[in-house]
Amino acid sequence: MLVFYNLGVRCYYFFIKLASLFNNKARLFISGRKNLLSELKNAIGDNHSPITWFHAASLGEFEQGLPVMEAYKAMSPASKILVTFFSPSGFEERKNHPTADFTFYLPIDTPSNAKEFFDIVKPIKVFFIKYEYWFHYLNEAHRRSIPLYSVSALFTPSHIFFKSHGAFHRRMLGFFDHTFVQNDSSLQLLKSIGIEKASISGDSRFDRVLKTIANPQQYQSIERFKGDDLLMVIGSAWASDMQVLNGFINNSKGLKLIIAPHLIDEGSVQKIYLGLEKRVHRYSESEHIPDNTEVLILDTMGMLSSVYQYGEFAYIGGAFGDGLHNILEAVAFGLPVVFGNEGLEKFPESITLQELGGAFSVSTAAESSEILTKLKGDSAFRGNASSICKKFIEDNRGATEHIIGYLKAQTK
Incomplete structure (x- = not known):
């Protein structure tokens, strides 16, 4: 052998x-x-x-x-x-x-x-x-x-x-x-x-994210971008993720979005744009975010783990292809998380958190829109899921x- x-x-x-x-x-x-x-x-x-x-x-x-x-x-x-x-x-x-x-x-x-x-x-x-x-x-x-x-x-x-x-x-x-x-x-x-x-x-990732939330990097430009609106963070996004998200994004009102592509080369970032009908700004072009921006493309490295602090809920990419990316960075800040439904057996935290009620997997654009609409509009539901997420991190x-x-x- x-x-x-x-x-x-x-x-x-x-x-x-x-x-x-x-x-x-x-x-x-x-x-x-x-x-x-x-x-x-x-x-x-x-x-x-x-x-x-x-x-x-x-x-x-x-x-x-x-x-x-x-x-x-x-x-x-x-x-x-x-x-x-x-x-x-x-x-x-x-x-x-x-x-x-x-x-x-x-x-x-x-x-x-x-x-x-x-x-x-x-x-x-x-x-x-x-x-x-x-x-x-x-x-x-x-x-x-x-x-x-x-x-x-x-x-x-x-x-x-x-x-x-x-x-x-x-x-x-x-x-x-x-x-x-x-x-x-x-x-x-x-x-x-x-x-x-x-x-x-x-x-040991739980210990890592607890250290991050204890002293996250602050970004005033993103805080201004969020303002008083709800903010959804889409972390480590692939084109396959955007296919199930674009319908919700384009039809959603009163919601700001940050999309962090998993790959930030020009070709990969351009694929994230496909299907978006909102006013978009790329962070790499200028940290000064125009007032009318609805979607911020976070095409940089090293910021995402701290940017989750500004969100109310998140979608984490990768489960429709490369493999689900790190959900714990978002969960540590109390963000309920949504992700694809493929290959989750390799990520036991995603299965456990679903059972507890702090995470939700989807297989279609319709399922994605349904749960994200509920997280956006039902503050009690979102708050309960957020509490579950925080406790999950602390318990582990x-x-x-x-x-x-x-x-x-x-x-x-």
């Missing part, structure tokens, strides 16, 4: 390299790995401080692991933190984040790359956040007896680990010294395949404390 895994990794790299001829994300993936190990060696240089390595697939996983990184740094101030990313969307957005002392792409998973990586970095601990299991890196940490942890892991029966043909992937799970899972069902799945070194920590805090508590106990 290892032969096929190695072949698959090399084939994947070949096709990404081919795609880089016409796709910018693929181009960044390839160019970011050019002379990567040499650059890593030069950056670390004569560092004599212990290094702890955190790996995140992309931006969402980084945000999920950030509370753990910050708490770990507070616990071990002498340590330096290396963060690696697989995806350009994570690396490009967070390559200058102050929590990380070193930030790099993860070299392609080959035996020689993994060995050289560990020879250069010499990490004292390794953390993989939520997803991504790279055999040679995990095996190298295990072979060198370096403590290896999985943070905020989430498993479902559909994952290959729990299939009859998943022995090779189960072997990777066995490399971890401890796996911190989000919920009991994940823990029971691990136990069913003999993985006992695991515990329920919860999801503490993942970071659990993880750090475990690590402290291991050092005694």
Whole structure:
């Protein structure tokens, strides 16, 4: 099986390299790995401080692991933190984040790359956040007896680990010294395949959003744009989301809207415009928002998590294609959330919050208009859903404390 895994990794790299001829994300993936190990060696240089390595697939996983990184740094101030990313969307957005002392792409998973990586970095601990299991890196940490942890892991029966043909992937799970899972069902799945070194920590994203709402960035221009009107925020929108929203948006009166496209390249932003019949302003063109603006396109990075503070309810995109994006940033501010109905089993928070009454999934434009009209017009209904959302966040805090508590106990 290892032969096929190695072949698959090399084939994947070949096709990404081919795609880089016409796709910018693929181009960044390839160019970011050019002379990567040499650059890593030069950056670390004569560092004599212990290094702890955190790996995140992309931006969402980084945000999920950030509370753990910050708490770990507070616990071990002498340590330096290396963060690696697989995806350009994570690396490009967070390559200058102050929590990380070193930030790099993860070299392609080959035996020689993994060995050289560990020879250069010499990490004292390794953390993989939520997803991504790279055999040679995990095996190298295990072979060198370096403590290896999985943070905020989430498993479902559909994952290959729990299939009859998943022995090779189960072997990777066995490399971890401890796996911190989000919920009991994940823990029971691990136990069913003999993985006992695991515990329920919860999801560290709850700790992350609680920190955001405690001290959100203020935007006076958006506060003026909202005025005394109700405001709906559409976060991480794709064209497929707009297809079920345009009818409600165009027919709604007395409501301001902020739409944050998931991708902010010109082509993607233009797709958000299609079907809109309202007066639209793009934030990137000017922070001075004209008085007659009805829809603000937030075509910037890094603002959305704080902008939710100005809204009364939200729609979160992605569930009709790429996968539902982070609903917790909106929910933490007490915004009831609406989203598509596809692939939600991968996002247990979306299912639980629906059961509680703080979130609502839709499959059609008609369903979207119905629930959004109710949220807009029924203040009691909206207020009750908002209270549910706030309580949901508060009830699920503490993942970071659990993880750090475990690590402290291991050092005694």
